Amino acid sequence: MTILFDPKLTTSSDFARVPAEVVERARGLPTATLHEAGGKLGALPSSIGPVTPGLIAAGPALTVHSPGGDNLWLHRALEIAQPGDVMVVYTSGAFDFGYWGEIMSTAARAKGVAGLVIDGCVRDGALLTDVGVPVFARGLSIRGTGKDFGATGWIGHPVLLGNTVVHPGDLIVGDEDGVVCLPREDAVRILDASVARETAEQEQIRRLEAGETTMTIFGFHR
Numbered sequence: 509m510t511i512l513f514d515p516k517l518t519t520s521s522d523f524a525r526v527p528a529e530v531v532e533r534a535r536g537l538p539t540a541t542l543h544e545a546g547g548k549l550g551a552l553p554s555s556i557g558p559v560t561p562g563l564i565a566a567g568p569a570l571t572v573h574s575p576g577g578d579n580l581w582l583h584r585a586l587e588i589a590q591p592g593d594v595m596v597v598y599t600s601g602a603f604d605f606g607y608w609g610e611i612m613s614t615a616a617r618a619k620g621v622a623g624l625v626i627d628g629c630v631r632d633g634a635l636l637t638d639v640g641v642p643v644f645a646r647g648l649s650i651r652g653t654g655k656d657f658g659a660t661g662w663i664g665h666p667v668l669l670g671n672t673v674v675h676p677g678d679l680i681v682g683d684e685d686g687v688v689c690l691p692r693e694d695a696v697r698i699l700d701a702s703v704a705r706e707t708a709e710q711e712q713i714r715r716l717e718a719g720e721t722t723m724t725i726f727g728f729h730r
Contacts, residue, residue, distance in 0.1 A: 520664030525568035545701035552687040553670035565623025565642035565682040567594040573662040576602025581661035591620030598667040599628035606631030613639040
């Protein structure tokens, strides 16, 4: 007899999310700038990159800890996701499975989900771009997943991707360069610092175009 696991035991959807106005501010800033301005924090593994070119993801993290090779918990997360959420999925180190495809992206679009970040693979690559939900993953894999109703997973609890702990409600931003996670309570401060950094970089570019060198601008001469 199959023993069923009650997902309510490890699912939490009632957590504080980074405000929508903060998300909109972040959407216009590069992930590298957000990472640097935040004190070089929050960079998710470089192996997780854009599968849907040109699409930017920004929103509060809806975290999912999935059993390896199984995507049932991703379906469960889609059911409780709020509009604007970015699903952030840890796959227990089992990377080479197609955890997500056209059907799930369509479901995500219908729910208003702002993106998927997964430490694993997806499939239907060309179709995902057409659906229009930003997807960041390790790559593409046609290898199918299971649906184990007896397996334990978690939704709305912290997950570890690389050396970054993602808490539910943290600010997630993904662009062509990669994905960054900013702590919810620090997001506004980091955005302010990011805007200042972007302004400073524009001045540095002006000086370079006027003939100065990076050695002079950054004071590298000793």
